[in-house]
Amino acid sequence: MSAPSFSLQDAEHYLLSLELFGMRFGLDRMRRLMTALGHPQNAFDSIHVVGTNGKSSTTRMIAAILARHGLRTGAYTSPHLASFTERIQVGERDLEAGAFAAAVGRAAHAAELVNRSLDADDRVTQFEALTTAAYSELARREVEVAAIEAGLGGRYDATNVIPSKVQVLTSVGLEHTRWLGPTITHIAGEKLDVVRDGGTLVLGHGLHPDAVAVAREMASARGARIVNAPQDPDVPVAALGSFQRRNFALARAAAEAYLGSLDERAVADAAAHTRVPGRLQIVGRDPLTLLDGAHNPEGVAALVESLGEPFAAGRSPLVAVVSILDDKDAAGMLNALLPACDALVFTASHNPRALPAPTLQSLARQLGGPPAEIVGNPRAALEHARGVAEPGGTVLATGSIYLVADLLAPASDARASTL
Numbered sequence: 001m002s003a004p005s006f007s008l009q010d011a012e013h014y015l016l017s018l019e020l021f022g023m024r025f026g027l028d029r030m031r032r033l034m035t036a037l038g039h040p041q042n043a044f045d046s047i048h049v050v051g052t053n054g055k056s057s058t059t060r061m062i063a064a065i066l067a068r069h070g071l072r073t074g075a076y077t078s079p080h081l082a083s084f085t086e087r088i089q090v091g092e093r094d095l096e097a098g099a100f101a102a103a104v105g106r107a108a109h110a111a112e113l114v115n116r117s118l119d120a121d122d123r124v125t126q127f128e129a130l131t132t133a134a135y136s137e138l139a140r141r142e143v144e145v146a147a148i149e150a151g152l153g154g155r156y157d158a159t160n161v162i163p164s165k166v167q168v169l170t171s172v173g174l175e176h177t178r179w180l181g182p183t184i185t186h187i188a189g190e191k192l193d194v195v196r197d198g199g200t201l202v203l204g205h206g207l208h209p210d211a212v213a214v215a216r217e218m219a220s221a222r223g224a225r226i227v228n229a230p231q232d233p234d235v236p237v238a239a240l241g242s243f244q245r246r247n248f249a250l251a252r253a254a255a256e257a258y259l260g261s262l263d264e265r266a267v268a269d270a271a272a273h274t275r276v277p278g279r280l281q282i283v284g285r286d287p288l289t290l291l292d293g294a295h296n297p298e299g300v301a302a303l304v305e306s307l308g309e310p311f312a313a314g315r316s317p318l319v320a321v322v323s324i325l326d327d328k329d330a331a332g333m334l335n336a337l338l339p340a341c342d343a344l345v346f347t348a349s350h351n352p353r354a355l356p357a358p359t360l361q362s363l364a365r366q367l368g369g370p371p372a373e374i375v376g377n378p379r380a381a382l383e384h385a386r387g388v389a390e391p392g393g394t395v396l397a398t399g400s401i402y403l404v405a406d407l408l409a410p411a412s413d414a415r416a417s418t419l
Contacts, residue, residue: 003109008097011104012084018126025156029114029124033132034161036110040139044074046162047254050150050191051170051204053299054247057239057276058170058204060089061251062147064274067092068266069259074138074146076131076159079401081278082409088134090141103133103140127151131158145258153180155193167195167224168254170204170247172211173298174329188214199224200257204250205231229253235264235271240280241306248274278404280306287389288315289382291408293401295325297332303398304340312394317342319385321397322360323349323378330355333399334364343388344372347381349402378406 006014034041049059056077063075073091080086088095088103095103110132111124118124124132131151138146148164150157172188180187188211195201201224203215219226233249248271256262275281278293280303290312294303307318320341324330338344344364346357357374364372375381378397385395397407 003102003105006101006105006108008085008101011101014104014108015084015126015129018124018129024122024125025153027156027158027161029118029122029128030131030158030161032114032117033107033110033124033128034135036113037106037132037136041135041162043139044143045145045258046164047145047147047166047168047258048150048159048162048164048194049147049168049170049254050154050157050194051168052173052175052187052296053302054170054204054243054250055149057244057247057279058168058251058254059147059149060276061248061270061274062168062254063089064092064270065251065255065262065267066145066147066258068270069255069263072142072144074141074143075148076134076138076146077149078127078130078151081401081405084130086277087130088137090138090143095137099137100133103137104129106136107132125158128158135162150191150194154191157194160194164194164196164199166200166202166254166257167192168202168204168250169207169211169215170250171206171298172208173296175296184208184210185214189218192218195219195222195224197222197224200227201225202227202229202250202254202257205229205246227253227257233271235268237271238273239275240282240309240311241303242309243302243306244276244279278401278408281404283407284386284395286391287386287393287395288312289386289395290397291404292396292398293404294398295328295333295400297329297336300333300336300398303396304336307340307394307396315392315394317389317393319343319345319389319393319395321345321347321378321381321385321395321403322399323347323357323403324355324360324399325351325353325402326355327353328400330360330363331367334360334367334369337398338364338367338369341370343370343385345381345385345388346372346374347376347378347403349378349400349406351400351402354400354402378403382407
């Protein structure tokens with residue numbers, strides 16, 4: 001039985017149909033999927049990126065640096081903003097619609113074979129199918145090395161079937177504690193289980209001491225070398241925000257760990273041309289209008305820190321458009337954001353897990369925040385905020401990658417996955 005012939009619409013419909021199976025930890029299904037497709041994950045070298053914040057940016061930056069050293073590179077990131085095709089890149093380009101559809105078709109065929117051997121309540125998940133499609137296509141395209149972003153955690157994350165040569169830890173915060181554990185130590189342990197025997201573990205600057213302790217223990221146990229990334233990348237970075245400079249410094253260290261040495265001109269070119277959609281993305285001026293998918297307190301704090309930089313400094317008022325999912329630390333995020341704001345507009349993304357705007361407004365009031373309004377539709381909320389800010393001000397839409405997706409995608413586009 002051959003793989004089905006999918007159009008992009010077929011592929012997206014298939015992937016969205018898998019959301020009802022939710023998330024399931026464990027690598028048994030992924031190992032079976034890889035076996036069904038001839039172990040494509042072994043066909044290319046890989047750099048595995050785990051952490052709480054900065055994974056997508058760091059993954060893209062690693063791929064950009066390696067590509068400018070003459071390597072055929074790939075990348076796998078999540079989630080996407082407008083189309084599933086964004087999640088798989090070859091040579092810094094999102095996968096073409098036809099190639100993506102064919103890859104999902106191969107993954108769907110493998111999933112059908114694997115599901116036959118599973119219990120009725122145990123099925124291949126959406127993220128597993130996407131990861132399978134990615135590994136299959138990266139192998140088919142004969143990439144030499146791929147930067148792979150983990151989804152959630154590391155130990156049981158679907159991506160963790162690659163024999164990565166370099167592992168990267170961006171940051172560790174208290175997120176997804178239901179699945180990863182209640183402390184930084186627990187969460188770091190889950191994420192760092194991706195470290196391979198004899199690998200090289202690259203640590204981001206400013207990690208929590210408990211995470212560093214776990215990293216040292218893991219590296220010692222597995223005979224891995226540790227590389228500590230600097231805070232500054234030593235080159236100008238086009239992506240806005242101090243957090244993106246830290247991410248590029250980490251990406252640079254990871255690329256060097258893989259290659260052994262770097263061409264400074266190649267590094268500078270990657271820094272000058274790599275931007276990350278949905279991260280301090282400018283979508284308007286007068287007022288300056290920014291979109292950022294920060295979705296936890298640490299991410300919001302880094303975002304607020306960056307608003308003091310030259311591209312945004314001195315502009316007033318600052319009006320924030322905010323939507324937050326119900327499984328996030330909304331109070332912690334607002335605590336980091338409110339002191340920087342002159343006004344707020346609460347809305348709700350189309351993700352079914354979005355907190356009601358009145359709930360956020362009430363929470364902001366309890367926290368002593370500035371005046372806050374409610375505009376239910378995200379696009380209307382952004383336009384209203386732009387009117388409040390007037391030409392000299394700044395509008396910042398943040399709190400959820402799904403809010404950013406709503407604001408970037410044409411109204412007729414397929415929605416982003418909720419996973």
